[in-house]
Structures are given as C-alpha cells and as structure tokens.
Amino acid sequence: MSSAVDAAKQSRCPFHTQKTVSSVEATWWPNKLDMKGLPKTQHATANDIASYKEKFLKLDLAAVKSDINGIMTTSQKWWPADYGHYGPFFVRMAWHAAGTYRTFDGRGGSGTGNLRFAPLNSWPDNGNLDKARRLLWPIKKKYGESLSWGDLMILTGNVAIESMGLETFGFAGGRVDIWEPEADVYWGPEKKWLAAERGGLGDKLDQPLGAVQMGLIYVNPEGPGGMPDPLMAAHDIRTTFGRMAMNDEETVALIAGGHTFGKAHGAADPGAHVGPEPEGARIHEQGFGWTSTYKSGVGADAITSGLEGAWTDNPTKWDNGYFDTLFKYEWEQTKSPAGATQWIPTDKEVKSVPDAHLEGVSHAPIMFTTDLALKMDPAYLEVSTRFHQNPEEFAMAFKKAWYKLCHRDLGPVSRCLGSEVPSAQLWQDPVPAFDSSTAIEDADVAELKAACLEKCSVASLVKTAWASASSYRATDHRGGANGARIRLEPQISWKVNDPDDLIAVLASLTEVQNAFNEKGAKKVSMADLIVLAGNGAVEAAAKAAGNDVSVPFTPGRTDASIEETDVESFSVLEPTSDGFRNFLGVSQPNSPQDMGATAEALLVDRAHMLGLSKGEMSVLVGGMRTIGANAGGSTIGVLTSNVGQLSNDFFVNLCDMSTAWKPSAEDEQLFTGTDRDTGAEKWKATRVDLIFGSNSELRAIAEFYASDDCKGKFVDDFVLAWNKVMMNDRFDVK
Incomplete structure (x- = not known):
C-alpha cells in the first residue's frame, strides 16, 4: 500500500480523528472559550440516572403535554410560526435530535440532549433549530430537573404530531442530559461544512458514519453532492437510513410522513444574507445563530436549507397529501429563490399550496430530489404505491418508524419510563419477564458453580461469560448477557467467540441447567448460568493463586428466543477486534x-x-x-x-x-x-x-x-x- 493511501486512510480513521475533536472544532470556531482544564461532567453517573428517574416518574405527563400544546399555536414575533403552527418545526427538531443515531457503533441519537452542543447545534442541516429549543424554554424552565432536554425535545415532537391529527405509537422518557459535547463521537474527517471526504458515497461510506457529508443528518436533499439524480439519491438514502436502523418500508414512511408536515425555507441566497451558526455567532447574540439580514429575516423571509416551499396542500395536518401530490404530477427541475435545486409540477397552473404567512397567496407544491427517489426507485415505488393506496397502513408504518427513530438509542424497554411506553418492540431486543418465585438462592448458586466447574475448564467458562456480557455497548444499551443470545445466531457463530468451543461449553451448561431445573421449583436460566459459571471460574482462578474471593451474583436474567431476536440487526455488534x-x-x-x-x-x-x-x-x-x-x-x-x-x-x-x-x-x-x-x-x-x-x-x-x-x-x-x-x-x- 502506498504511503499516500496510508495517509488518506489514517486521516479518515474514526479512532484517530475522534481523539482530536476539540482541535477540529477549534478550526471551525477558533474564538470558542476553551474549558478543557475543567473537570469533565460528560457522562451521567448511576446516581444521576437514578435521581432523574425518580423525578421524571413523578411528573404528570398529561399536564406537561398540555403545556407543550399551549405553545404549539402561540406564534412569537421573534420567530413566527409557519401557518400559525409550530408543529412541523418541532417535528423537525425531534427528528434531528434523534436522527444522528447509527447502528455500527450505537452513537448519536437523542439520549443525551446532545443537539444543544457543538458540533450538532451548528450543523448546516440543523439550521434554525436553535429557535425551536428557545421556544421550548418556558416548558423547560417550569419543569427543570424533572424533564431533561433530551426527553423534552422528543416529547414535543410527539405532541406536535398529535396536535396535527395523528395519534403517536408511544413515548418513553429516560434520557439524562450531558453537559458538554460528546468527545468520543467521530462525525467525519472533514474540516469544512458539507464537504465529503469520507471514502465515497453509498455502500463505500466509511464505518461507522451514517450521513454522506459533514453537517448532514442523512443525505443531501438536492441529490448526492448536489447532483439532482433521484436514482443516485435513492442509493444513498438506502445506505444511510440502513445505517440508522431503518429498512425500506420504514424509510419511505419516515420521509413521506415527515414531509406531510411543514415547508422548506429558502427566501434568498444564504451566502449573501445568513450569518454564522450558533457556535460562531457573536457574544451578544446569546447562542442564536444563522441570523439573516434578508428583509425581516423571519417568517416569509426565513432562510434555512435554501430550498423553498411545501409538499402538501395542508402542511399542518396529517393526511395522505404527500403521496397524492407525488403521484398526481410530473415533475421538472427548478431553482428556489436561494438557488437550490428542487422540483415543481410541469403544469405551471398548479397553485395548491397556501402561503405560510400571507393570506390569499398560494404556490406550487415542491419536491426534493430525495422525494422523487421514492417514486423512481423500484423498491421505494412499490412501498410508496402501497402506502398511497392504503392510508391506514401508511399511518401505522409512520407511527412505528417514528417511535423507533426517537427511541432507538434508549435501549431495552426496561430503561423506558412513563405512562405512554408501548410493549417491547423487536428492535428493543426483548427478553421474557423474570419469575421471581423461581429465583435461585445462595445455596443453589454454590451448587451450580461446582457443577459447571466439573464439566468445563476455568478458561472456557471465563471466555463464555465474557463473550456473552461483553457484547454490551453503552452507546445504545444493546447486547449484554441478559437473554443469553450468545447461544443464538448470529452471536454463536462470531469468530471471536470460537464457535466450536462455545457450542461444546453451552452443551455442557445445558446439561447442568436441565439437571438442576428438573429437581424442583427453583429454575436457572441459561443467561444466569453463563454468568454464574464465569463467576465461579474467576473465583477458582483466584483461589489457585492463593486468594479467596467471592464474585457477586444477582439472578434475574432470562433467555430470549430466536423469535425475539432481530438476527440481522445484531450483526453490527460483532467485534472487529477485542x-x-x-x-x-x-x-x-x-x-x-x-x-x-x-x-x-x-x-x-x-x-x-x-x-x-x-x-x-x-x-x-x-x-x-x-x-x-x-x-x-x-x-x-x-x-x-x-x-x-x-x-x-x-x-x-x-x-x-x-x-x-x-x-x-x-x-x-x-x-x-x-x-x-x-x-x-x-x-x-x-x-x-x-x-x-x-x-x-x-x-x-x-x-x-x-x-x-x-x-x-x-x-x-x-x-x-x-x-x-x-x-x-x-x-x-x-
């Protein structure tokens, strides 16, 4: 390999670049106050989590939602609501808070309230979302420590959807806020907004990245690299949404459902009128960014993405208008007032979309290049046609995909808080409930340890317990020993787990389990037995070195079935190195x-x-x-x-x-x-x-x-x- 190639790869290395996040941010925002010398408070402690859980569970969630509803149609002069309703704006805020989640490393997502901090708070794709959070300040101020920013942003997205006519699938709290940017997230190697230096587009995209360009949540709405090619856009959409845990049906539902609401903003050329993002703004702007000098700078004069217009005839109502519009017209390229490429009907007489601020004024509907991908890509077309013909199926698909989008990084249902938590979904890696009446006791633990050590070597039991438990990742709380999925595909076949040896150990442990469970009312799950046996092996290894120790053990794990396991999604947890x-x-x-x-x-x-x-x-x-x-x-x-x-x-x-x-x-x-x-x-x-x-x-x-x-x-x-x-x-x- 040439030195040039080596250098190029090193520059894209996620574990090389992530250690220099602060220096990269300094390139973007050289005047930012440096606080590296202060103690870090980035990660929530167990006490923080327990304290927040206690406070959140005391909330009257219905009252909180009522308060949020109260601001939904109370338009503020400093940032007027499109169509008199902030619902679409808040949906975008919640989506962009959650949409950074990616499957390869489980990083990103809404779980920490990270949208408040650099670089996310200043990504071009998050333009003007600083205003959405400021609109919510009265709610946050009222509930304080009982309602984190992470939970508030997602809950507000749900309330917004419900206020526009669609009952949501559910809501779960439990997000504990961080207090500074996450320093261990590799967002990409670029040092310039919207650059694309991450190894190519589509299926050539570097791991663990999800988006195709710096500063985007998913893909460029104008098309790959700004090229208005819907089929190329479909390729990148499929890759990026797939890396964010969504299949084709969920992808179509989210894009169509999201674009059922609201409009894009591109009243004029952003290069000529829009000021620095929040992290680069002047001190007197107090954290606001993207200040526009174009006329009033707000409302009808707002500039965000540079694209301009709405997709449906009623942008603050849940309906099937998106698909009606997509399939009703043929589309041709045009330019927004800001110069961005978008699409309008070939029939120039179509003026079906009301203006967001001016009564009696109407416009042609618009589509992005990425919207047309849903009509031109054969697989997306099949889903779009089915949703168009079956509005109820579309609504349910959107509700479930929205819940997944907003909660994917929250982990198993046991971490989900509140009165609106639905039953566990497959992507939450469900496990059966534990029957405490059958729980093993200390004497049983000692008996089982001895039986396991008679069957297997110390090293093999340690390796098996480690393989089971070490699949856990703190970023999205997937993996771990509970469920004993190490005995199921794909984990049982992972090379790092020495499959042949693992199968032999599991067979021996199954003999121990069956012999014990047949004796009486006390039962041991394979998930508990694997951990228990590993603990016994550690104790035996310590004793062999002259140290008597006792490894704590808490029963309560249960065994998941293959039907409760999303086999394909577990593939990303396979260690490439351990x-x-x-x-x-x-x-x-x-x-x-x-x-x-x-x-x-x-x-x-x-x-x-x-x-x-x-x-x-x-x-x-x-x-x-x-x-x-x-x-x-x-x-x-x-x-x-x-x-x-x-x-x-x-x-x-x-x-x-x-x-x-x-x-x-x-x-x-x-x-x-x-x-x-x-x-x-x-x-x-x-x-x-x-x-x-x-x-x-x-x-x-x-x-x-x-x-x-x-x-x-x-x-x-x-x-x-x-x-x-x-x-x-x-x-x-x-």
Whole structure:
C-alpha cells in the first residue's frame, strides 16, 4: 500500500480523528472559550440516572403535554410560526435530535440532549433549530430537573404530531442530559461544512458514519453532492437510513410522513444574507445563530436549507397529501429563490399550496430530489404505491418508524419510563419477564458453580461469560448477557467467540441447567448460568493463586428466543477486534482497521462501550491473560508461567527490565520478548499487550499492579471490574 493511501486512510480513521475533536472544532470556531482544564461532567453517573428517574416518574405527563400544546399555536414575533403552527418545526427538531443515531457503533441519537452542543447545534442541516429549543424554554424552565432536554425535545415532537391529527405509537422518557459535547463521537474527517471526504458515497461510506457529508443528518436533499439524480439519491438514502436502523418500508414512511408536515425555507441566497451558526455567532447574540439580514429575516423571509416551499396542500395536518401530490404530477427541475435545486409540477397552473404567512397567496407544491427517489426507485415505488393506496397502513408504518427513530438509542424497554411506553418492540431486543418465585438462592448458586466447574475448564467458562456480557455497548444499551443470545445466531457463530468451543461449553451448561431445573421449583436460566459459571471460574482462578474471593451474583436474567431476536440487526455488534481476548480481527473494507485504527485504540473503544475506566480496563486485560482466556486459545500475551491462575503476573512480567522487546518478523502486530543477557525468547505479545508498558498513563497503572504488595488488590479490583461488565445490562436492578 502506498504511503499516500496510508495517509488518506489514517486521516479518515474514526479512532484517530475522534481523539482530536476539540482541535477540529477549534478550526471551525477558533474564538470558542476553551474549558478543557475543567473537570469533565460528560457522562451521567448511576446516581444521576437514578435521581432523574425518580423525578421524571413523578411528573404528570398529561399536564406537561398540555403545556407543550399551549405553545404549539402561540406564534412569537421573534420567530413566527409557519401557518400559525409550530408543529412541523418541532417535528423537525425531534427528528434531528434523534436522527444522528447509527447502528455500527450505537452513537448519536437523542439520549443525551446532545443537539444543544457543538458540533450538532451548528450543523448546516440543523439550521434554525436553535429557535425551536428557545421556544421550548418556558416548558423547560417550569419543569427543570424533572424533564431533561433530551426527553423534552422528543416529547414535543410527539405532541406536535398529535396536535396535527395523528395519534403517536408511544413515548418513553429516560434520557439524562450531558453537559458538554460528546468527545468520543467521530462525525467525519472533514474540516469544512458539507464537504465529503469520507471514502465515497453509498455502500463505500466509511464505518461507522451514517450521513454522506459533514453537517448532514442523512443525505443531501438536492441529490448526492448536489447532483439532482433521484436514482443516485435513492442509493444513498438506502445506505444511510440502513445505517440508522431503518429498512425500506420504514424509510419511505419516515420521509413521506415527515414531509406531510411543514415547508422548506429558502427566501434568498444564504451566502449573501445568513450569518454564522450558533457556535460562531457573536457574544451578544446569546447562542442564536444563522441570523439573516434578508428583509425581516423571519417568517416569509426565513432562510434555512435554501430550498423553498411545501409538499402538501395542508402542511399542518396529517393526511395522505404527500403521496397524492407525488403521484398526481410530473415533475421538472427548478431553482428556489436561494438557488437550490428542487422540483415543481410541469403544469405551471398548479397553485395548491397556501402561503405560510400571507393570506390569499398560494404556490406550487415542491419536491426534493430525495422525494422523487421514492417514486423512481423500484423498491421505494412499490412501498410508496402501497402506502398511497392504503392510508391506514401508511399511518401505522409512520407511527412505528417514528417511535423507533426517537427511541432507538434508549435501549431495552426496561430503561423506558412513563405512562405512554408501548410493549417491547423487536428492535428493543426483548427478553421474557423474570419469575421471581423461581429465583435461585445462595445455596443453589454454590451448587451450580461446582457443577459447571466439573464439566468445563476455568478458561472456557471465563471466555463464555465474557463473550456473552461483553457484547454490551453503552452507546445504545444493546447486547449484554441478559437473554443469553450468545447461544443464538448470529452471536454463536462470531469468530471471536470460537464457535466450536462455545457450542461444546453451552452443551455442557445445558446439561447442568436441565439437571438442576428438573429437581424442583427453583429454575436457572441459561443467561444466569453463563454468568454464574464465569463467576465461579474467576473465583477458582483466584483461589489457585492463593486468594479467596467471592464474585457477586444477582439472578434475574432470562433467555430470549430466536423469535425475539432481530438476527440481522445484531450483526453490527460483532467485534472487529477485542483486545481483552487478544483478538485482533481481520480488516474489512471501510472498517475501523481498514481506516487505520490501531488494535490498542479499538481496545479503548471497547472499554468505553463497557463503561470501564482505564484502571478497570487494565485489570481485566491482565487478569484475562493469566487465566488463559484469549480467543482461539492463543498463548500470545499470556505473560505468566502459571496459566489458569488469576494473578498480577501479566504486569509483573511486562515491567520486568530483564526482557527486551522487538517487532516480530512474522507479523507487524506481534512482538517478541527476549532475555537481555542470553537472547532467549521469553514471550510473545501484541500491540494491545505492550501498550500497557508503552503508554505513560497505562504504564503507571501497570507498575501499580505489578508491585509486590498489590497482589491481593489486583484480584479484588479484577472482581469489581468483572462484575461491572456482567451487570452492565441489568437495568432492572439499577
């Protein structure tokens, strides 16, 4: 590979770029106040979550919705409502708060109220949504800590839809706000708005990105790169909506449903009249951005996307007008007053759309290039035709897709709060309810641990429990041990899980489960048994090293069926690398490795997904190595002569100055440790192993745990970190 290609890939690497988010933002907003020296408050603690849950559940949700309805048609002079109704504006706000979610890493979405912060608050695609949030300030002020911005924005979107005539599918609260931009989200490599430097469009789009250009939620409404080609637009729509968890039917429902409401704004050339976005605006504008000098700058003179016009004859009412308009006319290209490419009927006499602000004035309906994709792409056409002919089916499809859009990153239904939460949907990875009357007790736990250890090795039980629980990711709360989906496709076939060995372990555990469950009223699920067996194996490994420890165990997990599992959607959870098991994976096109991500960077990202600190990450890696829990039974990085014992040997031997390390001639990812005096080979290791001796922060941790008086401390800390991973998805007890 040429150095030029290497450099290009490194520039797009999601785990290279995400560490320099602040410097990229400084390029966009050089005058922004630098607060890096202050303590971080980005991530909500368990206490924050519990406190918010308690406050939210005391809300009278009906009263909140009534208050929101009260502002829906109360037009403000500083930002007048189109058609006298803020409903369409609030629908757009809620959509753009949620629509950043992407499946590959579960990042984005509405779960943190992140739309308030850079860069999202200043994306071109989010133009003038700063006004929508300011319109909601009286509601936020009234309810304060009991109603987060994240929940308020989504709830307002629901109220807006209901106020325009469509009952929504449901609403769930539970979003806990952050207090500064999310620093670990890779939004793309570009340093210029609307540039496209992310490896190509469509199916060539780099992972984990969802949108095709910097500053867009999905795709360019004028067409790919501004080219008005509906079929090319369909290709990008399918890719981006797919990366945001939507199939063709859901995609058509959302686009058509969203464009049933409201209008686009392009009264004049934005380049000549529109000022900086909120992060770049002057201090006296107090967080407002995109201030326009064109006439009044608001209402009929507003400029947002540069496109101008409405899709339906009644833009504040839910109806089938979008499809009526789409199929009724033939369409030709035209330019908006701002110079953007859009489409109008070839019949110039059509003036069916009322003006949003001027009585007695009407206009031709408009379509975007992306709208025409729903008519010209064969698969989208089939869905659009069916929805046009069956309005009730369209309405239900939109309601369900809207609920999914707004709640996809909230996680399982057990995290959903409020009186309007519907039953669990398939995309929420449902599990059966737990029957507490059959719960196992301490004596049963001890009996089951012993039975599992008789059947399987310590290392195999640790690997199985880790494989089950470590699929969890904190970004959208998917994966984890609950449900025991490790025994189902696709997880049972993931290469990192050593499928042949895993099947053998699961068969042995099934024997233990059946023997126990046949004895009496107490029952153990496979999900609980996998964790319980792993805990027992950790205890056995610690005891072999001379330490008696007890790993906490809380029953309550249940076993999901294949019918309760969206097999296809779980494919994105498959680890491309897992440093905890020293699995480096195989680079695939457009994957993080292909884009230049190092194995150690992917380890850190996996630790982030599991909610681990640097110290917790370190003890887990060190302990997993000495237990012998590497993928494929590899001995690489197992820096101990006492394999199977939970000890601090990994750090002791990594810090041993009698060992000299050098790159291996076999593989650029591998290194050989030799005796400095004799030159004899002592160890082999990966980049993931050696980073604990190379990186100054991690070496400090390694040296701490390698100390003679830290043997017990290491084991205790391993147990705490292990239990944290096993309990990540136990929202029922948090």
